Amino acid sequence: MSKKAVISPETTAEAIISRPDLRRMAELIEPGSRVLDLGCGSGEFLGFLKKRKNIRPLGVEIDADMVAECVKRGIPVIHGDLNSNLDYLQSASFDCVLLTRVLQELTNPEAVLKEVVRIGKRGLVGFINFGHIRNRWQLALAGRMPKNVALPHEWYNTPNIHLGTIRDFRDLCDSLDIEIIRSFPVGRDRSFLAANLPNLFAYACIFEIRNKK
Amino acid sequence: MSDSVNNQLLSTPQDFNFGPGEENALLLDCGRKLYEVNLRYEVYGKLSAKKDNAILIHHALTGDAHVAGKHSPEDRKPGWWDEMVGPGKFIDTDKYFVICSNVIGGCSGSTGPRSIDPATGKLYNLDFPVVTIADMVRAQKRLIDHLGIEKLLAVVGGSMGGMQSLEWGRLYPDMVKSVIAIATTSQLGSQSIAFNWVGSQAIRSDINFNNGEYTVNPEHGLATARMLAHITYLSDESMSRKFGRNLQDAESYSFAFKRDFAVESYLEYQGQRFVERFDANSYLYITRAIDYYDLANGGDLAEAMKSYKADLLVVSFSSDWLFTTAQSEVIVKAALANDLNCSFCEIESSYGHDAFLLEVDRLGALIRDFLHNQQEEF
Incomplete structure (x- = not known):
């Protein structure tokens, strides 16, 4: 759930801007809003948003060392596990809830996704697309589980225990009565293909979601 | 933690008096x-010209105002939180002005049951009024006013000190920028009340107790109370590691x-060391104050914390079964329900409740960094 590398504040802003998914997410966040980041790591992204967009942040993080990093950055943070009860967070108490690339690591992504739209007026979910052509190619030709920059682990030690495709994610939202307001496929250099055939060419996708009810 | 620049921190206990007249008395x-x-x-360090660097530390049940440093270079031991507080330390007295006072009801210099009752000219003993955590805080507020x-x-604060810290945020929301509540709870649970009751019984049934009018400290009862309480400050793991089933001086059981x-x-x-420095009546009064402590006042905690403005840092320890992580999370939930800025960390430790005095490095780093950011925003 946590990204171990701790980056200095100066390089953080550049690192975030250089990551297309985070850059796009930042664009989708209203200045001055109340933002919760589930699985916030060392609080880099919230720190960036606080500085650039004057948001009022809160993070939730499982790793105590990362929690300490958040405190150091001045980011309020709750030490806790997303797989356990999140009912200490009130319904609709945040303008926006972020879930950046942690969904696939959770024991019960379905339950957490429901919590995202309960706690937040809207949610921004970053999703790794297992349906990307590179993964399909590796599986089809080599007959082995894909291993690459986005998925660097072996099948037996990967933290990514719940991988799915963009289509799968849409189906899940549908079954949970979650509305996908907008989606933003993230491609590498073939942005034209990623935008038009996301399930094949986007390595990740950002979904802006909310409760239908 | 780097070594302190100068370990010769010396402090002098001071006295502040109030409440001679009806109006000035403490209700x-x-x-x-x-x-x-x-x-x-x-006090330690210097109050800044802007008066934006004052930190009030609260001691726990049997602690006192002597947080750090020594009273004289010949003292055998420094204050109870000397690893945390001092020049260049986590709560840096080169940077902050640190204050700690003995609670009322105690036996370390502040008014308590072994003080003279001005109405009778005799010791209060059990005529001393039963005070609460909030009363302790109200007394401290007078001191903070006095210091300008x-x-x-x-x-x-940790443990009972954390209770006082939490109470400060509720009673005086405009006087507190932040609250750091360590290994504590928003109310005493029945298990803790039960432990206190046994301790209280042990003291009151001591042959020397004489309904509080003793001339000799009822040592047997007080030591028993302390031994019982001390077990609740440790953990099964820390006790097993330290003692196991080891025998003290013999090769085999005495069969006696x-x-x-x-x-x-x-x-x-531990019991014997304790009776040398602590008074039995004070022990009764302070544990009673803890028993009565309920930040929620019998109602909903979030509702009770409506007045709160302070940012919070809440810290628990994984093996603390006296004031558990779950009890800290209750505080966090109520703080978030009031849309406060709140951070929470559970520190992994095998030391039980005592971890708040022993896990200095990890706790200290959290406190140091939190304070730094609080001062930036002050």
């Missing part, structure tokens, strides 16, 4: 008034009721 939760109150306190501080950068086990000997030692 207590029980309805009675306390007159001619003395607060013994210590309008707003504290932080109120900090002597001190066979190392853990028995340790507890007796």
Whole structure:
């Protein structure tokens, strides 16, 4: 759930801007809003948003060392596990809830996704697309589980225990009565293909979601 | 933690008196008034010109105002939180002005049951009014006013000290920038009340107790109370590691009721050391204050914390079964329900409740960094 590398504040802003998914997410966040980041790591992204967009942040993080990093950055943070009860967070108490690339690591992504739209007026979910052509190619030709920059682990030690495709994610939202307001496929250099055939060419996708009810 | 620049931190206990007249007396939760109150306190560091660097530390049940440093270079031991507080330390007295006062009801210089009742000229003993955690805080507020501080950068405390810190944020929301509540709870649970009751019984049934009018400290009862309480400050793991089933001085069991086990000997030692420095009546009064402590006042905690403005840092320890992580999370939930800025961390430790005094490095780093950011925003 946590990204171990701790980056200095100066390089953080550049690192975030250089990551297309985070850059796009930042664009989708209203200045001055109340933002919760589930699985916030060392609080880099919230720190960036606080500085650039004057948001009022809160993070939730499982790793105590990362929690300490958040405190150091001045980011309020709750030490806790997303797989356990999140009912200490009130319904609709945040303008926006972020879930950046942690969904696939959770024991019960379905339950957490429901919590995202309960706690937040809207949610921004970053999703790794297992349906990307590179993964399909590796599986089809080599007959082995894909291993690459986005998925660097072996099948037996990967933290990514719940991988799915963009289509799968849409189906899940549908079954949970979650509305996908907008989606933003993230491609590498073939942005034209990623935008038009996301399930094949986007390595990740950002979904802006909310409760239908 | 780097070594402190200068370990010769010296402090002098000071006294602050208030409440000679009816108006100035301290009105207590029980309805009675306390007159001619003395607060013994210590300060460290310098108050800045902007008065934006004052930190009030609260001691735990049997602690005192002597947080750090020594009273004289010949002292054998420094204050109880000397690893945390001092020049260049986590709560850096080169940077902050640190205040700590003895609680009322105690026996370390502030007014308590072994003080003279101005109405009778005799010791209060059990005529001393039962005080609450909120009463202790109200007394401290007089001291902070006296020191000319309008707003504290932080109120900090572990265990009963954390209860006082939390109470400060509720009673005086405009005087507190931040609250650091360590290994504590928003209310005493029945298990803790039960432990206190056994301790209280042990003291009151001591042959020397004489309904509080003793001339000799009822040592047996007080030591028993301390031994019982001390067990609740440790953990099964820390006790197993330290003592196991080791025998103290013998190769085999005595087959009698002597001190066979190392853990028995340790507890007796703790009990004996305690009665040398602590008064039995004070122990009754302070544990009663803890029993009565309920930040939610019998109602909903989030509702009770509506007045809160302070940012919070809440810290628990994984093996603390006296004031658990779940109890800290109750505080966090109520703080978030009031849309407060709140951070929470559970520190992994095998030391039990005592971890708040022993896990200095990890706790200290959190406190240091939190304080730094609080001062930036002050």
